[in-house]
Amino acid sequence: MAKTFKYLILGGGVAAGYAAWEFARQGLEPGELAIISKEAVAPYERTALSKFYLDPELPNRLPTLYVFPRREILLPEWYSEKGIELILSTEIVKADLAAKSLTSAGGETFSYQILLIATGLTVIRLSDLGVQGADAKNIFYFREIDDADKLYEAIKAKKNGKAVVVGGGYISMELSARLRCNNLDVTMVYPEPWCMSRLFTSDIAAFNEGYYAKKGVNIMKRTVVVGFTANSDGEVKEVKLKDGRVLEADIVVVGDGLRPQTALFKGQVEEEKGGIKTDGFFKTSVPNVYAVGDVATFPVKLYNELRRVEYYEHACLSARKAVEAIIAAEEGKTVEEYDYLPLFYSHAFEQPWCFIGDNVGDTVLFGDSSPESSFPKFGSYWIKDGKVVGAFLQGRIDEERDAMEYVARVRPSVQNVDELAREGFSFARKI
Numbered sequence: 001m002a003k004t005f006k007y008l009i010l011g012g013g014v015a016a017g018y019a020a021w022e023f024a025r026q027g028l029e030p031g032e033l034a035i036i037s038k039e040a041v042a043p044y045e046r047t048a049l050s051k052f053y054l055d056p057e058l059p060n061r062l063p064t065l066y067v068f069p070r071r072e073i074l075l076p077e078w079y080s081e082k083g084i085e086l087i088l089s090t091e092i093v094k095a096d097l098a099a100k101s102l103t104s105a106g107g108e109t110f111s112y113q114i115l116l117i118a119t120g121l122t123v124i125r126l127s128d129l130g131v132q133g134a135d136a137k138n139i140f141y142f143r144e145i146d147d148a149d150k151l152y153e154a155i156k157a158k159k160n161g162k163a164v165v166v167g168g169g170y171i172s173m174e175l176s177a178r179l180r181c182n183n184l185d186v187t188m189v190y191p192e193p194w195c196m197s198r199l200f201t202s203d204i205a206a207f208n209e210g211y212y213a214k215k216g217v218n219i220m221k222r223t224v225v226v227g228f229t230a231n232s233d234g235e236v237k238e239v240k241l242k243d244g245r246v247l248e249a250d251i252v253v254v255g256d257g258l259r260p261q262t263a264l265f266k267g268q269v270e271e272e273k274g275g276i277k278t279d280g281f282f283k284t285s286v287p288n289v290y291a292v293g294d295v296a297t298f299p300v301k302l303y304n305e306l307r308r309v310e311y312y313e314h315a316c317l318s319a320r321k322a323v324e325a326i327i328a329a330e331e332g333k334t335v336e337e338y339d340y341l342p343l344f345y346s347h348a349f350e351q352p353w354c355f356i357g358d359n360v361g362d363t364v365l366f367g368d369s370s371p372e373s374s375f376p377k378f379g380s381y382w383i384k385d386g387k388v389v390g391a392f393l394q395g396r397i398d399e400e401r402d403a404m405e406y407v408a409r410v411r412p413s414v415q416n417v418d419e420l421a422r423e424g425f426s427f428a429r430k431i
């Protein structure tokens with residue numbers, strides 16, 4: 001017999017937690033909502049995994065989810081108090097959207113009136129790409145709490161050992177910093193000419209690479225990992241690079257290489273740009289099925305185009321918007337369409353940074369971007385068609401963040417780029 005729910009959320013990540021919170025806020029009867037997750041724990045702050053969760057000083061504090069703007073903390077008990085069923089350690093292996101039915105690996109079936117797909121991303125394994133020796137022990141991937149726990153144990157077991165981080169994206173950067181803070185000898189390897197190359201300009205990257213070097217992280221760019229060797233216990237021992245170099249390693253972490261988890265729905269729902277296509281209320285092409293968070297490709301009103309983003313804030317906001325739209329539709333009301341301003345942040349060593357808006361066009365750098373400074377603080381604007389369309393800020397960013405958000409949203413005209421570089425943060429403050 002299928003277990004039946006009025007609302008079913010598939011996925012137990014950030015978007016699922018926020019959606020549950022919004023359902024509860026709108027008024028929910030006990031037993032109406034369930035979350036199905038293959039993870040063993042309630043939704044938690046996934047972004048913390050590569051940050052404080054691996055901190056050598058602080059004890060583990062997950063699973064918790066901090067819901068803004070009310071700063072409410074969702075612990076597992078919160079779900080039972082609200083009558084929300086958490087169906088954990090349950091992987092859905094079959095979805096029949098026409099029949100409104102999901103089937104788990106254990107053979108249980110679940111049916112629903114309304115489904116929210118919040119399956120996020122999955123890692124691409126080097127073994128799937130045919131990289132030689134990639135199934136050795138102590139090669140880690142990093143997406144879920146289970147991955148973080150395994151890495152944490154390895155860090156303890158390989159004290160003062162050598163770690164190689166594969167990839168130059170933000171997760172690789174955060175993990176490299178954490179491994180270094182745990183006293184490992186860390187080398188990052190990536191093929192691009194600089195780190196975070198999809199977002200960072202060469203100037204922003206120069207600061208970050210310089211800062212990492214100062215902290216003792218080795219960086220090897222413009223090369224890729226082609227294989228691994230293992231010791232007699234099957235543990236990784238060496239990393240072989242395409243340029244012929246060989247690195248010793250006790251731990252390898254693959255920080256990059258993710259794809260949206262859409263496989264369950266192939267051929268049943270419209271897709272676009274690798275994700276599940278939605279409208280501005282996160283409705284998919286199938287009636288009563290919504291998609292939110294990293295897996296959704298949705299219209300960004302501000303830029304008049306469909307995009308899929310892998311950002312925490314969007315996971316929260318999209319989940320809340322979808323639930324508002326679901327409830328409004330039931331009550332015969334309407335809600336405003338999603339009006340998203342891209343915002344992404346990261347934090348490694350003691351350096352927070354934040355990007356807001358669009359990274360297209362020319363750029364200007366301003367502020368103190370020397371890795372040798374005691375208190376570096378700098379930013380960059382992106383300028384397209386004579387307007388400031390995006391902003392990046394690094395260092396103590398809290399003071400300027402609101403002003404930068406405003407700039408990225410209103411996209412003010414700029415007459416003189418040299419003047420803009422001289423004004424820097426004060427340009428945003430006076431808009």
Ligand code: FDA
Pocket residue numbers: 010011012013014015016036037038039046047048049050090091092093118119120121142143144171261264292293294295309310311312313315343344345346347
């Ligand atoms: P999310 O990945 O959170 O959840 C998906 C859930 O679906 C998981 O619980 C998964 O197990 C489950 N699932 C998938 N398929 C399933 C199936 N078939 N059956 C059952 N369950 C299934 N962003 C940012 O803006 N700033 C930052 O600093 C960071 N930092 C960061 C660090 C790390 C380590 C990661 C992995 C990610 C970030 N992010 C980030 C990105 C951010 O965490 C991400 O955008 C959100 O978690 C997306 O939320 P979702 O709910 O869409 O997916």
